[in-house]
Every structure is written in structure tokens, then in C-alpha cells.
Amino acid sequence: MPTDGPVVNVHVLFFAKSRELARTPRSEVDVPAQIVASELLEQLVARFDLTSIRDNLILAHNETYIENLSDKIHFKEGDELAIIPPLSGG
Amino acid sequence: MIELGVEEERTKLKREIAELRAALYSKEQSLLYLDEIVSAAAARGVDEDAPESPTRTLHTKLTNDDIARYSRQLILPDFGVQGQLKLKNSSVLIVGMGGLGCPAAQYLAAAGCGHLGLVDYDHVERSNFHRQILHSETRVGWTKPDSARFALLELNPHCEIRSHVRLLNRFNALNIIRSYDVVLDCSDNVATRYLLSDACVMLQKPLVSGSALKMDGQLTVYNYANGPCYRCLYPVPPPKESVTNCGDGGVLGAVTGTIGAMQALEAIKVIVGLGDVLAGRLLIFDGSTSLFRNIRIRNKRPNCHVCSAQPLITQLIDYEMFCGMRANDKDAEQNLLSVGDRLKVKEYQEQLQTQQHLLIDVRPPAEFEICQLPGAVNVPLAEILDDSYIKRFGSQLEDKDLPIILLCRRGNDSQIAVQHVRSRFPKHSIRDLIGGLHAWTNTVDPSFPIY
Numbered sequence: 001m002p003t004d005g006p007v008v009n010v011h012v013l014f015f016a017k018s019r020e021l022a023r024t025p026r027s028e029v030d031v032p033a034q035i036v037a038s039e040l041l042e043q044l045v046a047r048f049d050l051t052s053i054r055d056n057l058i059l060a061h062n063e064t065y066i067e068n069l070s071d072k073i074h075f076k077e078g079d080e081l082a083i084i085p086p087l088s089g090g
Numbered sequence: 091m092i093e094l095g096v097e098e099e100r101t102k103l104k105r106e107i108a109e110l111r112a113a114l115y116s117k118e119q120s121l122l123y124l125d126e127i128v129s130a131a132a133a134r135g136v137d138e139d140a141p142e143s144p145t146r147t148l149h150t151k152l153t154n155d156d157i158a159r160y161s162r163q164l165i166l167p168d169f170g171v172q173g174q175l176k177l178k179n180s181s182v183l184i185v186g187m188g189g190l191g192c193p194a195a196q197y198l199a200a201a202g203c204g205h206l207g208l209v210d211y212d213h214v215e216r217s218n219f220h221r222q223i224l225h226s227e228t229r230v231g232w233t234k235p236d237s238a239r240f241a242l243l244e245l246n247p248h249c250e251i252r253s254h255v256r257l258l259n260r261f262n263a264l265n266i267i268r269s270y271d272v273v274l275d276c277s278d279n280v281a282t283r284y285l286l287s288d289a290c291v292m293l294q295k296p297l298v299s300g301s302a303l304k305m306d307g308q309l310t311v312y313n314y315a316n317g318p319c320y321r322c323l324y325p326v327p328p329p330k331e332s333v334t335n336c337g338d339g340g341v342l343g344a345v346t347g348t349i350g351a352m353q354a355l356e357a358i359k360v361i362v363g364l365g366d367v368l369a370g371r372l373l374i375f376d377g378s379t380s381l382f383r384n385i386r387i388r389n390k391r392p393n394c395h396v397c398s399a400q401p402l403i404t405q406l407i408d409y410e411m412f413c414g415m416r417a418n419d420k421d422a423e424q425n426l427l428s429v430g431d432r433l434k435v436k437e438y439q440e441q442l443q444t445q446q447h448l449l450i451d452v453r454p455p456a457e458f459e460i461c462q463l464p465g466a467v468n469v470p471l472a473e474i475l476d477d478s479y480i481k482r483f484g485s486q487l488e489d490k491d492l493p494i495i496l497l498c499r500r501g502n503d504s505q506i507a508v509q510h511v512r513s514r515f516p517k518h519s520i521r522d523l524i525g526g527l528h529a530w531t532n533t534v535d536p537s538f539p540i541y
Contacts, residue, residue, distance in 0.1 A: 015374060016306045017332055056328040058372070060385045065372075067388045082385065084374060086324055089303035089336045089419065090190040090278040090346065 006033040008077045012044070018057065018083045022048035031075055038069040044083065058084040101536040111231075149178045149204070155248070160202050173362040174202060180361045181205035183270035185258060185286060187234035188212075189221035189336070189346030190300045190353060191276035196224060197354035199242040199249045203361075206242070206249055207270055208235035211257035212418075217541070221343030257417060258282060260406035263289045272357050275299040276350065278336060280327055281409040281417040287312055287320030288406055291397045296369075298356045300349040303339050305377035307349035310387065311356050313397065314369040322391040327413040335419035340456075345377040426505040433521045435529045438495060447493040448486055450479075452507045457499065461539045463530065466497070474507045480514065487515060494520045499541075501526040 007030045014022045029047070031040065037059065045054045059066045060082040061073055152174055157164065160174050182203055184191045187210040199206060214225040214237045224241040225234065232240075235253035242251055254266055258277075263285055267273055273295050275286045283299070290297040296314040301307065312319050352373070359367050374383045395402045410417055433442070443464075451458055451466040458468040469479045474496075486492060494511065498504040504522035512520045523529065531538045 015376070016303065016308075017334065052329055052332040055326050056324055056332070058323065058385065058387070063383065063385050065385060065387045082374075082383070084308075084372070084385065085332070086280075086283075086328065087301035087303050087306060087308045088278070088280045088283055088328075088333055089339065089341060090186055090188050090276050090301055 004032070007031065008033050008075045008079070010075055010077075010079045010081055012048075013080065013082045014048070015082065015084045016087050017053055017085045018048070018050055021050050021053065022083075029081075033075050035073055035075070036069075037066045037071050037073050040073060041069065044081075048083075050083070053085045056085055058082075058086075060084060098536070105532060105536075146205075149175055151175075152178070156202065159246075163201065168364050169362060173364065176362050177202050177358065178204045180272070181207065181270045182272045182274060182357055182361075183207040183209065183267055184274045184276055185209045185282065186276035186278060187222070187224070187238045188218070188276065188278060189341060189343065190302060190350040191274070192222045192224040192238060193347045193350030194274055194276055194300070194353040194357070195238055195242055196245065197351055198357060199246045199251070201354070201358060202246070202248070203357075204248075204250060205252075205270075207252045207254055207266070208238050209254040209256060209258055209266065210234035210238075211255060221341065221346045223343070223347070258285060259417065260285065260408060263406060264293060267293055267295060270295065272360050273297050274353050274357060275301075276353065278419040279417055280333060280415055281413040283320055284327065284413060285406065285409040285417070288396050288403065291319050292404075292406075296360050296367075298353045298360070300353040302346040302349045303334060303336060303341055305342060305345055307345055307373075307375035307377065309349055309352050309356070309368060309373040309375070310371060311360065311367050311369040314360065314367060316390065317369040318388055318390050319394065319397040321396050322388060322394045325391065325395070327415075330415050333415065335421070337419060337421065342377060345375070348375060348377070421500060421502065423500070424502045424505060427508055427522070429524075431508065431521060432501075432505075432524045433495065435523050435525065435534050438523055439534050442493060442495065445493075447495055448483070449495050449497070450474075450507070452496055452498050452503050457541075460541055461527070463497070463527070471498075471503050471507055474510055477514070487518075490515075490517050492518075494518055495523065496520070497523040498526045500528050 009028055009030055012027045012029050014025055019025050041054065041059060045051055062080055066073065152171060156174065163169050164171060164174055180203055182198055184195050184206065187208050195206060195208065212234050214229050214232050214234055216230065218225055224238040229237040229240065233255045235255055239251045239253050242249060256262055258266065267289050273286060273290055275283060275297055277283060277286065286297060290313050297312040299312055299320065300309045356368050359365050370387060372385045372387045374385060390397055392398055416422065449463060449466045450469050451462055452469060452471045452474055454470050455468060473479050480487065496504040496507045496511065501522065501524050504526060508520050508522045528540060531540045
């Protein structure tokens with residue numbers, strides 16, 4: 001991912017449809033230690049082919065929902081990011 | 091030879107009966123829908139979904155049978171007699187009597203929930219049994235609520251159970267939900283999930299929402315203790331193409347069972363006031379690694395269209411239109427190609443099967459392994475769309491006179507494949523089989539397996 005400033009390595013976990021689109025259940029990604037959530041989302045969408053679900057997913061940083069996409073996220077090395085689209089089947 | 095003829099005739103009659111049933115059913119549904127519009131417009135008269143009279147007896151004592159039956163949960167310190175009485179006086183509505191609804195209903199009835207309402211419009215069929223564990227072979231063709239009710243009364247005759255054989259919609263939802271304390275979303279489609287969430291906000295009912303697909307499950311309780319609703323999390327419905335249903339994606343019964351049983355648990359906790367209800371958290375279950383995760387989800391969205399202080403939506407809307415999807419998990423037949431660009435399975439069998447041609451089955455490998463037509467090669471749709479098939483068939487594709495036939499399970503994906511291959515090879519004859527393998531079973535070879 002493009003950077004200016006310090007970069008950290010984080011674990012990205014993909015659930016349900018995002019796992020199919022990304023073709024992997026998990027990945028490791030270098031991200032800027034500080035990044036606005038919406039920008040982070042755009043980068044993940046582009047890198048992992050998530051365009052079709054970009055408006056319908058939960059992005060969770062260390063098991064906490066990122067509520068506001070205009071917030072700045074602070075990452076530490078080894079943090080966890082989860083991409084969770086809704087499931088509707090039953 | 092006579093027997094062979096009889097067998098064919100039997101198969102044909104069975105098919106015709108099934109088709110007539112389907113046609114009758116669809117007309118009945120249309121009539122029901124119109125009836126509901128009429129009855130919603132008119133003053134609310136007597137109807138089977140109407141709330142029960144408020145004279146429902148309030149139990150203040152357990153019977154000896156209750157004590158014997160529920161003894162193993164009665165001795166739980168946090169549950170006890172008061173918990174059992176609360177459960178006995180409670181009413182829970184379960185929407186969807188499928189893979190989630192069956193185990194949820196089973197545990198609620200068994201635990202002594204006094205009143206259950208079961209909503210489903212569908213009928214029991216064989217492909218349900220692997221996960222919809224209340225239905226059985228002897229009740230194929232029954233409505234799901236009636237079949238489930240039958241099984242549940244065997245389990246616990248003291249449970250009062252109402253069947254609502256209905257496709258829940260904006261005209262009937264409030265009327266049905268009103269008389270229940272807790273609602274379980276065990277549905278299988280996006281439109282019903284928005285409908286239930288909105289209706290539960292309007293009626294202030296907690297909504298225990300479960301879902302499952304393939305090896306994954308999700309669970310949370312919406313609209314509870316000032317927590318968010320479904321719309322707070324997902325203000326915009328997902329695009330149709332990103333939604334997979336159980337019929338296409340598959341699902342393991344033990345996965346829906348896990349989530350369904352936990353929906354019953356959350357409902358019991360809400361009713362009894364026990365433990366920490368799974369509200370404000372989303373439980374994510376990955377059956378393939380057996381990992382459970384809890385994600386802390388957002389608070390109420392301050393500008394939520396339904397549950398905020400200034401809601402924009404104050405009555406139920408047309409959820410099929412809002413979502414651009416039907417309120418069921420059935421696949422609609424698509425018509426991307428004109429009829430002349432397609433081939434009937436009978437025509438294929440009579441005119442092409444004996445000639446040189448390239449027959450490409452675009453289903454995923456797991457489905458190809460179940461059954462395949464003679465001479466078919468498997469190229470999953472994804473490999474068609476990313477053009478990796480071109481290398482594989484390089485020399486055969488040079489011959490413009492070699493007809494190419496694409497097929498799939500029902501004749502939808504094969505049309506997408508035709509469009510794509512044709513754009514690469516505009517001079518070739520490229521067609522697909524109308525109705526896919528289902529049509530093959532129905533019109534050419536009744537012994538060909540159907541799934």
C-alpha cells in the first residue's frame with residue numbers, strides 16, 4: 001500500500017463473501033501507522049477486489065467496529081483488521 | 091418393456107402434478123397478497139394473524155409436570171422457578187422455519203416457552219432435511235409451519251404454537267409481530283431482514299438475528315437495550331450480485347444448527363433477564379476453523395432512518411423494491427440472451443449430441459462432481475470470465491465450425507458465459523442450454539440426478 005510516514009504490518013481477516021472475493025481467508029498487509037478509515041477501506045477494496053461489497057461491510061480494528069469512516073485509525077505492528085460483510089442466508 | 095413405459099408415465103405424471111402444484115401455489119400466493127391489501131385497507135377484521143386477546147392466562151405457579159420436565163434447568167441458580175415462569179408466560183415469533191428456525195424452535199419449545207409463532211410460506215421438500223431438522227420424510231409437501239408445529243407438539247405438548255403460513259410483507263408484518271415479546275430472524279433473504287428490523291423498531295421488540303451460509307454464521311440481537319438496529323449497521327442494501335443463497339452457495343446443517351441453537355439461547359436470556367445478551371456485539375462463527383469471534387459493533391446511528399430520534403421512515407415500505415431483490419431465496423430465471431441464441435435440451439440431444447462439438451459445463455467443480463453430461467468438460471464460470479480457458483482449449487477454439495455449447499445447473503450462469511465467450515470469439519457458434527441440467531432431467535432423462 002502507498003505510504004508516507006511510518007508503516008506497520010497488520011493481519012487482515014476476511015469473512016463470508018469477502019473471503020471469496022479476496023480468494024484467501026487472511027493476509028498480511030503493510031499499512032500506514034496512521035490512516036483515515038475511508039482511505040484504508042479504498043485501499044483494501046482495490047487490493048482485494050471488494051468493489052461489489054464496499055458499501056455493505058463491517059470493518060473492524062482489533063475486534064471493534066470502525067464507526068466513522070472519517071476517523072483516523074492508529075495501527076500498531078500486528079494489529080488485526082477484519083472485513084465482515086453481512087450474511088443473509090438461513 | 092411394458093414396465094419401462096409405465097415407469098416413464100409415472101415420472102411424467104409426477105412431474106406434471108408437481109408443476110400444477112407449483113402453479114396453484116403461486117396463484118394462491120398472489121391471491122393472499124391481494125387479500126392482505128384489501129384487509130389492510132379495510133378496518134382490521136377477524137383474521138388468523140390478529141393478535142391474541144389480552145386475556146392470555148398469566149401463570150404464577152409451575153405444575154408438577156413442569157417441575158419434572160424442566161428440573162435440569164430449574165436447578166440453575168440464575169434461572170430457577172422465576173426464570174421458568176417467565177419463559178412459560180412468554181411468546182416468541184420465529185420467522186423462517188428453515189435451517190435456523192428449526193433448531194431455534196426446538197430448543198425454545200423444549201425449554202418451556204409458553205407460546206411460539208412460526209412464520210413461513212414455503213413447503214417441505216427433500217433438500218431441506220439435512221438442516222431443517224423438524225421436518226421429515228412423511229411431511230413432504232406440508233407447509234413448514236404446520237410440519238414444524240407437528241414435530242414440536244410431540245416434543246412438548248404444553249407449548250402453544252401458532253402457524254402463520256404467510257410470506258411476511260409490509261401489510262401483514264406489524265399485525266403478526268404485535269402480540270409476541272421477542273422476534274427471531276431466521277429468514278433467508280435481505281428484504282425480509284430489513285422488514286423485520288424496521289417492524290421490530292416500530293413495535294419496540296428485541297430482534298434476535300441469525301444467519302448462515304456455507305461454513306459461516308453470524309448472530310446478534312438488534313433493538314435491545316438501546317442498541318443498534320439492522321439499518322444502523324447496513325443503511326444500504328447490498329447489490330443483488332453480492333448476495334449468495336443457500337441453494338447456490340450451499341450450507342452445512344451443523345452450521346445453521348449452531349447459530350439456530352444460539353438464537354434460542356439469546357431469546358431465553360432476553361426473556362428471563364439472564365447473563366449478558368449479545369447486543370451491541372456481533373458474533374461471527376467460522377465453522378471451518380471452529381473459531382468464534384465477538385466484534386463490538388456500533389451504537390445506534392444518530393441519523394438512522396428508522397430507529398433514530400427523528401426517523402424518516404415511520405411506516406413499513408416495499409422491501410423488495412428497496413432491496414431490488416425478492417423476499418425469498420429462490421433463483422429467478424434470467425433472460426440475458428434471446429431465445430434464438432439458445433438451445434433447448436431436447437434440440438441438443440436430438441441434433442448435436444452425436445456430432446462433433448465442445449460441451450462446457452460452467453458449474454463449480456464440487457457441483458460438476460455430483461453429476462455431468464457425457465463428454466462435458468468442466469470450466470467453472472470464474473475461469474471463463476478471467477479468460478484462463480482460452481489457453482486450455484487453444485487449438486479447438488481455432489476451428490470456427492466447431493459448435494460450442496455451454497451449460498450449468500439452471501441456465502443462468504451459462505448465459506453469462508455465452509456473452510463472455512462470444513465477445514472473444516464472435517465468429518463461432520456459441521449457445522447455452524435453456525434450463526440447464528434441471529431441464530435435462532425434466533425433459534430428456536428423468537433418471538439424471540437433480541439437486
